[in-house]
């Protein structure tokens with residue numbers, strides 16, 4: 001029998017009625033003739049509430065005790081869901097991460113999974129039981145309870161799916177799949193039938209917050225077919241996330257993301273000599289400031305300087321402002337310019353590889369709209385343009401039209417040609 005891994009997030013488990021609904025979705029998969037292993041998150045906002053409780057007691061609670069506390073959220077879900085499945089007349093058993101043997105690194109609060117023991121899980125499966133496993137948590141080799149970082153139960157699910165080489169890993173949440181762009185900005189955005197791991201990772205990095213990025217990385221590494229689907233619309237298959245080589249690609253661009261959470265910094269007139277970029281970015285790294293787009297201008301012959309521009313997270317802006325004096329003393333720039341009024345628009349698509357003209361089409365589309373591009377960066381399957389925030393919606397809509405990301409279902413279906 002094939003094993004299917006299902007994962008249900010907090011919103012799907014927010015109250016007991018919803019838990020009963022999830023039990024039905026689990027049983028439905030079992031009725032299709034599959035063995036089922038289910039990974040769950042904590043109910044609703046449980047994890048946030050637990051963190052709040054801790055901070056009512058301590059400003060700086062120890063990470064060990066935070067993991068001990070936060071791991072309880074998932075333990076509530078596994079037992080209640082197991083009871084709900086048993087009520088429907090099916091054999092089911094709950095297991096904590098420690099009981100399964102989800103072995104992690106020693107780091108509390110953001111531990112990575114090192115190994116997963118299969119024996120106990122498979123014993124229950126072979127017994128005909130549906131196994132309900134607590135996501136987000138693991139145990140170190142020395143028996144300490146750890147958690148994997150916020151949103152980490154997606155990663156628990158994919159890691160178990162990878163270890164058992166299961167047929168499919170279905171991630172159920174309150175969204176119906178991956179869209180070509182944010183349906184709140186472009187209401188005609190399409191739900192994709194398929195997307196590749198690579199594209200999903202690029203979209204996750206540019207601000208499409210649907211899956212824990214580490215879960216997609218793990219799925220890519222072990223080639224686990226993953227489906228993102230809605231727990232409230234069980235007949236809808238959602239979006240399948242698979243390896244790019246398994247896809248038939250008809251369109252160069254799969255999706256578009258608009259990220260308004262960054263600010264641009266320009267360090268003006270930095271002396272053009274070896275070591276200056278290194279000094280600047282080492283300093284930023286030392287303060288744990290992560291940098292996204294970086295551009296260094298051509299050196300001016302008049303005073304032998306160039307400008308270095310980059311983007312950082314808006315949340316890090318205060319930290320950066322606090323570093324301005326230090327940067328000035330090291331690089332002696334004429335000015336440090338900060339621009340908060342920006343949005344980063346990125347188009348992503350595995351079909352861009354070896355297809356010239358995609359960047360030109362993007363720039364031309366923006367030009368026709370009178371949208372000025374402030375910065376450009378590219379990767380093999382992504383082109384990002386920085387524009388003024390007030391142009392974000394207009395640019396998004398125009399690009400969606402130009403790259404056919406709206407209207408009818410996007411033709412990424414394996415083996416089916418678009419009409």
Ligand code: ASP
Nearest residue numbers: 041047136150151152153
């Ligand atoms: N309950 C954890 C959180 O809220 C893990 C998860 O939801 O995936 O971050």
Ligand code: MG
Nearest residue numbers: 009010041151
């Ligand atoms: Mg969650």
